[in-house]
Amino acid sequence: MEDTVRITKKAAFSGLALVSTAALLAGCGSAPEETDGGDGGEALDYLPCMVSDFGGFDDKSFNQLGFEGMVAAAEELGVEYTEVESQAETDYNANLQNLVDQGCNTIVTVGFALAPAALESALANPDVEYVSIDDTVDQDFDGTTDAENIKPLIFDTAQAAFLAGYLSAGVSQTGVVGTFGGQNFPTVSVFMDGFAQGVDYYNEEMGADVQVVGWDREAQDGSFTGGFEANDTARQIAQGLIDQNADIILPVGGPIYQSAAAAIRDSGREIALIGVDADVYETDPSVGDLLLTSVLKGIDVAVHEAIVEAGNGNFDPTPFVGTLENEGVGIASFHDWEDRVPAELATKIEELQAAIIAGEIAVESYLAE
Incomplete structure (x- = not known):
């Protein structure tokens, strides 16, 4: 796997789309100490590294956001960084060992699928620091991370998806909205369930009967492609939602939104798309005209803060x-x-956000306290 590793001198990445680094992120420390920042002072002896899941760093979603966060942190610290891109799940262990062998001080693993390999590597290398995106790395399910040298970065996206669900119910002209995912893992279904909760809340408040297709809250199951690739399976599932009269679609699973966009364009109907993780309007302008909104994760900011602190x-x-x-x-x-x-709907969304923050509205999720 060594030929898949790319080393970049003095982090530089065009088009960084970081959420404001002034955001107050829970679990993140105070401002870092000053470093040379590349101005000729004493450089840090520190190498941050990252391994993608098989979606790759150009997925215009969570892999890309994580990478942007590491690049920005490396630039701030004035250090080099190393990244390795996985082509398949079978690459994870070898890629992690590759980074350990290169002397990485902190290794960021992108996505829940990497959690087992990350844990194995962390236990075998207690002097290396690990940052796990989207998984608590709690393989024994006792409520705590299974290695002391792993920092989880996780996101209660049900809260934001609730807002997107309420918004969708208010905008829908057909009274049907849809969602589908890559695989039925908590980090995927948390979007879908939060979305459905928002629609339910709209129905209760407005006396409406907007239907959600593609996700069953009671069964905690729904429509899934079986993977995270933009392919014909994803397009067919999106088409199935369109055939059920959905005029707003939330695809959850990295690039599968591209297949949904293709199905929407083929339909010739006015159907809105909702992005996930990044603001897809910014990361993929080719679908910008379809996007009602995106459900955001501050992955880039969280990675940036974690790397700067570690550095x-x-x-x-x-x-x-x-x-x-x-x-x-x-x-x-x-x-x-x-x-x-x-x-009035836009104002209502702002009010709902304030109510969720204040604890006046409880949004259910596996991460809710």
Whole structure:
């Protein structure tokens, strides 16, 4: 796997789309100590590294966000970084060992699928620091991370998806909205379930009967492609939702939104798309006209903060949980759809966000306290 490793001198990455680094992220420390920042002072002896899941760093979603966060942190610290891209799940162990062998001080693993390999590597290398995106690495399910040198970065996206669900119910003209995912893992279904809760809340408040297709809250199951690739399976599932009259679709699973966009364009109907993780309007302008909003994870900011802290000798394994309150999750602006969102509905979304933060509305999820 060594030929898949790319080493970049003095982090530089065009088009960084970081959420404000002034956001107050729970579990993150105070501002880092000053470093040379590349101005000729004494350089840090520190090498941050990252391994992607098989979606790759150009997925315009969580792998890309994680990578952007590491690049920005390396640039701030004035150090080099190393990344390795996985082509399949069978690459994970070898890629992690490759990074250990290169002397990486902190290794960021992107995605829950990497958790077992990350744990094995962390236990075998207690002097290396690990940052796990989207998984607590609690393989024995006792409520704590299974290695002291792993810092989990996890995100309660149900809160933000609730807002997107309420918004969708208010915008829908057919009274049917849909969602589907890559695989039925908690980090995927948390979006779908939060979305459905938002629709339910709209129905209760407005006396409406907007239907959600693609997810059954009671069964905790729904429509899944079986993977995280933009392919014909994803397009067919999206088409199935369209055939059920859905006019807003939330695909959860990295690039599978591209297949949903293709199905929407083929339909010739006015159907809105909702992105996940990044503001897809910014990361993939080719689908910008379809996007009502995106359900955001502050992965880039959380990775940036974790790496800067670790680079300055302040690695903290305390899990970070992104919420609406600490701006670790949120929803993007309505962009091209702004004129189709009634002003009173937009105001209501702001009020709902404040109510969730205040604890007046409880959004159920596996991460909720």
